[in-house]
Amino acid sequence: xxxxxxxxxxxxxxxxxxxxxxxxxxxxxxxxxxxxxxxxxxxxxxxxxxxxxxxxxxxxxxxxxxxxxxxxxxxxxxxxxxxxxxxxxxxxxxxxxxxxxxxxxxxxxxxxxxxxxxxxxxxxxxxxxxxxxxxxxxxxxxxxxxxxxxxxxxxxxxx
Numbered sequence: 001x002x003x004x005x006x007x008x009x010x011x012x013x014x015x016x017x018x019x020x021x022x023x024x025x026x027x028x029x030x031x032x033x034x035x036x037x038x039x040x041x042x043x044x045x046x047x048x049x050x051x052x053x054x055x056x057x058x059x060x061x062x063x064x065x066x067x068x069x070x071x072x073x074x075x076x077x078x079x080x081x082x083x084x085x086x087x088x089x090x091x092x093x094x095x096x097x098x099x100x101x102x103x104x105x106x107x108x109x110x111x112x113x114x115x116x117x118x119x120x121x122x123x124x125x126x127x128x129x130x131x132x133x134x135x136x137x138x139x140x141x142x143x144x145x146x147x148x149x150x151x152x153x154x155x156x157x158x159x
Contacts, residue, residue: 002020005069048105088111091149092143103137110129
């Protein structure tokens with residue numbers, strides 16, 4: 001059904017008039033021009049499309065727009081504060097926790113959601129939380145190291 005959906009996007013009010021069954025991924029990329037969220041598998045298995053909705057990591061390829069009405073959505077474009085990268089982004093850069101970069105925004109947002117819930121996760125908690133985000137380049141060890149470093153950086157309230 002065509003209707004206008006209102007929500008908060010990266011800290012700003014957003015309104016989109018479209019089919020409320022359209023997936024959030026396509027609204028973000030096509031309607032709002034936020035192309036940091038990537039299409040991977042289209043069936044919520046790879047994590048490339050991960051965004052944070054009300055502090056929970058979700059696969060935007062499987063979330064209809066109607067399900068985010070009134071909620072708060074954070075994409076990779078909204079994580080930094082102006083020119084200041086978020087500590088998770090800084091840690092990913094420092095640890096070279098990416099190669100091709102295609103999965104990186106989904107990895108970062110999944111890690112961000114983990115640190116919102118568990119500010120100082122154990123190594124095992126990081127592995128478990130990140131297990132379903134796929135990186136075909138094989139940067140998993142560096143990704144875990146970056147999250148471990150970021151958890152120390154954000155513990156002082158940077159999140």
